[in-house]
Amino acid sequence: MTKPIPHGKVYIWPLQQGCWCSSCFFSKKIMQQTFQQYQDCIDACLHCASACDNCASSCLQEEHVKMMARCIQLDMECAALCYTAARLMSLGSERAKELCRLCADACDACAAECAQHQHDHCQQCAAACRRCAEACRRMAA
């Protein structure tokens, strides 16, 4: 196990990707700090997932449902990816970054569609998707 290095106000141990030897494993307590760093992105994903579920359900009650079909479809896909991205980050998974990249693309597509509709739930969903896409891209960088 290598030496701790200063990182902001704390010392962290440089994790060797994929190494779970007993030394590295305990050094992974650092994941607790990672969780703090991830927190912004987790919040953005969870808020976006909930906004997508709400938008899908609300679209179904609009007068012109047919016009909203693609919006509902993208809402469902985006919600599924956002919930899972939040889960992988909360679990401190090494795969979180890759999923965040995929999630950001889904958010972009959903935001582009939602933004075309004037309904409050669509505009709110578009805003949540844009914020989530940004947070996921920062995370995946």
Next chain:
Amino acid sequence: MTKPIPHGKVYIWPLQQGCWCSSCFFSKKIMQQTFQQYQDCIDACLHCASACDNCASSCLQEEHVKMMARCIQLDMECAALCYTAARLMSLGSERAKELCRLCADACDACAAECAQHQHDHCQQCAAACRRCAEACRRMAA
């Protein structure tokens, strides 16, 4: 369809449970407002789900994992129920209340176990579970 009735600053239409005739269906636009009311409980559930996932993963890195076995088990169960309660509320489902009742019980059990451990992630999880149990019971009332 019955007449709108005053409710705080807005007028709402009393929804006939389970009725989806075209009149009632459109009156369900009111669900958008319901979503706002649900927002507190949705937030509490999502925060709790994420705290449980984080706690489960962090427990696995503690020195005495065996002592944490029940904590991890309850974390996994509680997270699954919290995510789903948040989803049903976001979808404006009529079944949300029943699930919130079940979710509150899972939160109680998880909080009781987590509270016995001194780790930060356990204490944070216990607090999130307690807040979520309260919010779910208010919702289910």
Next chain:
Amino acid sequence: MTKPIPHGKVYIWPLQQGCWCSSCFFSKKIMQQTFQQYQDCIDACLHCASACDNCASSCLQEEHVKMMARCIQLDMECAALCYTAARLMSLGSERAKELCRLCADACDACAAECAQHQHDHCQQCAAACRRCAEACRRMAA
């Protein structure tokens, strides 16, 4: 810990609900057998969840989407509950039965709606929902 009792081809230990003392905890290895018993219900839930997701997405592509609005809404709710029921059973959770009860009700509602539409995806979803409702009720008994 009480004595093992014969159960089909195996001996099982009567689990004391909610007891996780070290004796009971290890006796819970029996949960592995429970998992086998649960398998039918897990399969029915997973199949139903997937059929609901497929039905929701396929309904959005039908010519008369508006007619399918309630079907899509119930598909989304039913899928969320079925996935989670399968998760809790796979995790050997004590709360699985209660969720199965709720899941069975959601399946009934979704089956009743889907059965009214002639589309293949609706008829397939209705059949999956009925099978799942039955399996969940047996589990919850």
Next chain:
Amino acid sequence: MTKPIPHGKVYIWPLQQGCWCSSCFFSKKIMQQTFQQYQDCIDACLHCASACDNCASSCLQEEHVKMMARCIQLDMECAALCYTAARLMSLGSERAKELCRLCADACDACAAECAQHQHDHCQQCAAACRRCAEACRRMAA
């Protein structure tokens, strides 16, 4: 909209990726057939997700839990990705392939770890993970 082309026993319309104009949108009824094609991969993902959840919970009851820590962690991550891959495929999402690629990697890692332990639940989980990784790679090809 282009002409249908023969594909096995059915005719399919070549979908223009990402195009949801009214012509293309209706041609997407073909997704119903896609769902059939996806079925094998969906089944493998759902079976794997359930096996991972069962393995995680069963590991927690083993005598030497500490030895199982990495197994439980990878089970949780793999289950989350498998459920979501199954969801995206069931929804006929254009993003399903990308997620399947990520899911296959998670399955590989989980299978490699599980295979090292002699417990039935670990061996069953390793087998489910391998089958799922294969199905996901075929899908993503």
